[in-house]
Amino acid sequence: xxxxxxxxxxxxxxxxxxxxxxxxxxxxxxxxxxxxxxxxxxxxxxxxxxxxxxxxxxxxxxxxxxxxxxxxxxxxxxxxxxxxxxxxxxxxxxxxxxxxxxxxxxxxxxxxxxxxxxxxxxxxxxxxxxxxxxxxxxxxxxxxxxxxxxxxxxxxxxxxxxxxxxxxxxxxxxxxxxxxxxxxxxxxxxxxxxxxxxxxxxxxxxxxxxxxxxxxxxxxxxxxxxxxxxxxxxxxxxxxxxxxxxxxxxxxxxxxxxxxxxxxxxxxxxxxxxxxxxxxxxxxxxxxxxxxxxxxxxxxxxxxxxxxxxxxxxxxxxxxxxxxxxxxxxxxxxxxxxxxxxxxxxxxxxxxxxxxxxxxxxxxxxxxxxxxxxxxxxxxxxxxxxxxxxx
Amino acid sequence: xxxxxxxxxxxxxxxxxxxxxxxxxxxxxxxxxxxxxxxxxxxxxxxxxxxxxxxxxxxxxxxxxxxxxxxxxxxxxxxxxxxxxxxxxxxxxxxxxxxxxxxxxxxxxxxxxxxxxxxxxxxxxxxxxxxxxxxxxxxxxxxxxxxxxxxxxxxxxxxxxxxxxxxxxxx
Amino acid sequence: xxxxxxxxxxxxxxxxxxxxxxxxxxxxxxxxxxxxxxxxxxxxxxxxxxxxxxxxxxxxxxxxxxxxxxxxxxxxxxxxxxxxxxxxxxxxxxxxxxxxxxxxxxxxxxxxxxxxxxxxxxxxxxxxxxxxxxxxxxxxxxxxxxxxxxxxxxxxxxxxxxxxxx
Ligand code: SF4
Numbered sequence: 037x038x039x040x041x042x043x044x045x046x047x048x049x050x051x052x053x054x055x056x057x058x059x060x061x062x063x064x065x066x067x068x069x070x071x072x073x074x075x076x077x078x079x080x081x082x083x084x085x086x087x088x089x090x091x092x093x094x095x096x097x098x099x100x101x102x103x104x105x106x107x108x109x110x111x112x113x114x115x116x117x118x119x120x121x122x123x124x125x126x127x128x129x130x131x132x133x134x135x136x137x138x139x140x141x142x143x144x145x146x147x148x149x150x151x152x153x154x155x156x157x158x159x160x161x162x163x164x165x166x167x168x169x170x171x172x173x174x175x176x177x178x179x180x181x182x183x184x185x186x187x188x189x190x191x192x193x194x195x196x197x198x199x200x201x202x203x204x205x206x207x208x209x210x211x212x213x214x215x216x217x218x219x220x221x222x223x224x225x226x227x228x229x230x231x232x233x234x235x236x237x238x239x240x241x242x243x244x245x246x247x248x249x250x251x252x253x254x255x256x257x258x259x260x261x262x263x264x265x266x267x268x269x270x271x272x273x274x275x276x277x278x279x280x281x282x283x284x285x286x287x288x289x290x291x292x293x294x295x296x297x298x299x300x301x302x303x304x305x306x307x308x309x310x311x312x313x314x315x316x317x318x319x320x321x322x323x324x325x326x327x328x329x330x331x332x333x334x335x336x337x338x339x340x341x342x343x344x345x346x347x348x349x350x351x352x353x354x355x356x357x358x359x360x361x362x363x364x365x366x367x368x369x370x371x372x373x374x375x376x377x378x379x380x381x382x383x384x385x386x387x388x389x390x391x392x393x394x395x396x397x398x399x400x401x402x403x404x405x406x407x408x409x410x411x412x413x414x415x416x417x418x419x420x421x422x423x424x425x426x427x
Numbered sequence: 428x429x430x431x432x433x434x435x436x437x438x439x440x441x442x443x444x445x446x447x448x449x450x451x452x453x454x455x456x457x458x459x460x461x462x463x464x465x466x467x468x469x470x471x472x473x474x475x476x477x478x479x480x481x482x483x484x485x486x487x488x489x490x491x492x493x494x495x496x497x498x499x500x501x502x503x504x505x506x507x508x509x510x511x512x513x514x515x516x517x518x519x520x521x522x523x524x525x526x527x528x529x530x531x532x533x534x535x536x537x538x539x540x541x542x543x544x545x546x547x548x549x550x551x552x553x554x555x556x557x558x559x560x561x562x563x564x565x566x567x568x569x570x571x572x573x574x575x576x577x578x579x580x581x582x583x584x585x586x587x588x589x590x591x592x593x594x595x596x597x598x
Numbered sequence: 599x600x601x602x603x604x605x606x607x608x609x610x611x612x613x614x615x616x617x618x619x620x621x622x623x624x625x626x627x628x629x630x631x632x633x634x635x636x637x638x639x640x641x642x643x644x645x646x647x648x649x650x651x652x653x654x655x656x657x658x659x660x661x662x663x664x665x666x667x668x669x670x671x672x673x674x675x676x677x678x679x680x681x682x683x684x685x686x687x688x689x690x691x692x693x694x695x696x697x698x699x700x701x702x703x704x705x706x707x708x709x710x711x712x713x714x715x716x717x718x719x720x721x722x723x724x725x726x727x728x729x730x731x732x733x734x735x736x737x738x739x740x741x742x743x744x745x746x747x748x749x750x751x752x753x754x755x756x757x758x759x760x761x762x763x764x
């Protein structure tokens with residue numbers, strides 16, 4: 037008897053419930069085995085980089101929220117740090133602490149959404165409901181700070197949008213308590229869950245050498261045991277003040293990445309606790325007339341502040357001719373902003389180094405020769421957000 | 428670290444190095460396009476430097492700026508050394524007419540998508556790339572959106588609302 | 599003495615329109631697909647805290663063939679537009695569309711080459727929900743408004759409408 041080997045082409049997406057948005061993957065299958073996977077992206081291409089280049093530095097900020105919409109504050113932070121580097125602005129101490137606190141809350145928020153949707157992909161519906169319950173408490177902090185649930189744009193160039201709300205402390209402490217309990221619950225539900233382990237252990241494996249070859253970052257890279265976290269490697273915004281650890285994986289599989297993300301949430305809680313306990317006093321915005329907007333209270337009563345306010349809003353500020361790159365450790369990996377000033381009040385180029393885009397490029401490698409059902413797990417474990425992949 | 432790299436480049440690729448600059452503590456080396464792959468390979472293999480991580484590839488368009496005299500397009504390679512925790516940039520300038528450069532996919536698989544994106548949005552061609560096709564924009568879109576002469580608000584494909592009345596070009 | 603009193607208790611009088619609309623309104627099956635940031639708020643709306651199940655529409659259908667409400671949650675890019683149109687055409691009649699968020703309604707903050715300036719250029723929209731992203735309460739309000747709209751529809755109009763488009 038002769039067998040004829042024939043492959044089937046299967047199209048997944050762009051509308052597919054488990055691909056986290058509008059990702060399309062064209063699979064070449066030999067029975068259940070994946071011969072080749074080709075991700076097709078661009079279904080959410082928004083032209084964000086071009087839009088930002090057409091705006092004043094201040095006005096480009098809200099577009100950053102809409103890239104990785106699961107972690108808006110990290111994007112704000114990255115962009116603001118890059119512009120601050122370009123303009124050589126010194127930031128008040130308190131602002132740094134608040135930013136770290138918010139960035140870590142954002143990391144938890146993003147990982148929560150990840151844990152919920154990833155478990156949902158693998159068939160654990162209830163995880164989504166639990167994770168989103170905890171996520172709501174973080175959204176409450178967002179809302180108290182900025183008035184918006186998701187697109188906060190709270191971190192601004194030179195500081196924050198406004199003074200912290202009075203009950204900030206209380207809200208954040210509530211988050212710490214609730215999320216700590218939540219993580220315990222997830223551990224009980226998933227970590228030793230037979231089905232979950234079978235679906236994720238030794239699935240979507242990538243070795244350390246390959247991970248570097250594909251320029252991966254974030255939990256994808258650390259899952260393979262490479263110790264690279266921008267917070268430790270090149271500290272920014274005062275991360276050097278805080279005490280935390282970087283969890284590393286061994287096998288580079290989906291299960292390790294899951295453990296890493298859970299541990300990262302715990303470490304984030306530690307950092308948040310430190311920021312809340314030791315928050316210094318000070319202004320919420322740098323005092324730099326002509327570059328940083330004066331506080332709103334002053335604008336209403338002081339002539340000078342009003343003039344500066346008016347000038348910045350209408351004309352912006354002129355940036356020097358030079359390019360800066362600022363990387364931060366976003367929940368998904370190394371998020372970088374390359375901003376090229378050209379002597380005018382608009383950037384010549386704003387380039388975002390999108391961690392999920394670059395991580396997604398490794399998908400063909402992750403699923404090659406694996407079973408079809410592993411593809412869903414692999415996509416989930418990369419933790420992509422299409423808004424950032426396509427921009 | 429920058430001294431080491433400078434020394435290294437000067438000793439092995441002295442005539443490839445055009446200039447260097449340091450802006451806000453970030454070191455960039457401007458090199459001749461034809462030496463790119465050799466330089467990257469050498470940086471990667473060097474036992475001391477060990478530049479093994481390609482962080483990003485991006486491109487700029489200097490149309491209408493005084494910088495245009497050195498070549499309209501600039502491709503920026505963002506390299507990182509994990510051992511030394513050090514980041515620096517390699518920049519090359521390309522002419523307005525048919526910008527082409529060698530692909531880095533032979534050294535890093537990760538360069539594949541980054542180069543495709545640059546090709547798609549800026550129209551720079553990479554020689555030796557295994558699959559240089561559009562990645563983000565729809566197939567029917569003509570032109571390269573990130574170039575400065577591409578209007579921001581121009582809708583090209585089927586649902587166009589402004590094809591009779593082209594909008595002014597927003598820089 | 600009116601006619602009403604002559605009719606036995608076990609009989610309810612109504613028009614066919616009303617009855618059908620009542621049934622349709624109470625079991626609307628949304629088509630679960632998200633495009634961008636608004637989709638996250640849509641998930642929040644369905645999740646524990648806001649719990650859309652209270653209004654009888656928690657049955658998310660992953661296939662357009664089984665759904666009758668399309669919530670366009672997020673910006674529609676030029677590349678995605680033909681896909682959205684195809685999905686809409688695959689839904690069986692009767693079908694309704696909610697355009698959720700500023701982007702889906704009018705392009706939002708992205709007035710550029712890549713984004714469709716309003717999903718109503720390619721499919722008919724019944725309810726627009728403003729906001730960037732709309733709060734879950736807003737989306738719920740939109741859905742309740744849609745229910746009110748469905749209540750007032752008439753089968754005759756619908757039939758004529760479909761007859762034209764067929
Ligand atoms: S309206 Fe706002 S939140 Fe919704 S898709 Fe558009 S940018 Fe995102």
